[in-house]
Amino acid sequence: ADADANIEKAKQLLSEAGVSNPQVRLLTAQTNTRRQQELQLITASAQKAGFTVIDASAANWSTVLSTQASAYDAALFGWQSTGLNVGESCPNYIAGGINNYFGWQNDTIEQNCNALSTAIDPAQQLELLTGVEKAVFDEGWSLPIFQFPGVTAWSTKVEGVTAGFLAPDYFWNAADWKPAAQ
Numbered sequence: 001a002d003a004d005a006n007i008e009k010a011k012q013l014l015s016e017a018g019v020s021n022p023q024v025r026l027l028t029a030q031t032n033t034r035r036q037q038e039l040q041l042i043t044a045s046a047q048k049a050g051f052t053v054i055d056a057s058a059a060n061w062s063t064v065l066s067t068q069a070s071a072y073d074a075a076l077f078g079w080q081s082t083g084l085n086v087g088e089s090c091p092n093y094i095a096g097g098i099n100n101y102f103g104w105q106n107d108t109i110e111q112n113c114n115a116l117s118t119a120i121d122p123a124q125q126l127e128l129l130t131g132v133e134k135a136v137f138d139e140g141w142s143l144p145i146f147q148f149p150g151v152t153a154w155s156t157k158v159e160g161v162t163a164g165f166l167a168p169d170y171f172w173n174a175a176d177w178k179p180a181a182q
Contacts, residue, residue: 010049
């Protein structure tokens, strides 16, 4: 993890901001081993850069995430796409969106997501979605850490199975599966 972390750049940015030893309360699932390992890696790198990460993990982290925004400064949280709707990611970022637990709001995102609900031109949809992603990135509101790998496996007795990209991906095209010709 440290091999990819830009510790010196983080120190420079803190210095430019005139901030020393900022504390960040990081919420994650206390009972999830993977999330706890992520927390350990983040804490170690952040400490080298001059941050103090305070473990705000909770066994009921999803309740804390959605009802106690004042209990944390950042959270490890993941979204998985379950639909093909062009505006499928908007509920993660719009005010009052079902996945926007912290209540973050950005006018560009609000405008673009509203326009997506009636945009039928694929080029316009792409432009609006790019604007949403740029606004999220520019404000550092949500940052990708990693994408889970997917595995699609089947026996030679079945044909028509293809890899899926929506959750749950293991039944992605089950209607196309059929016994293989023997």
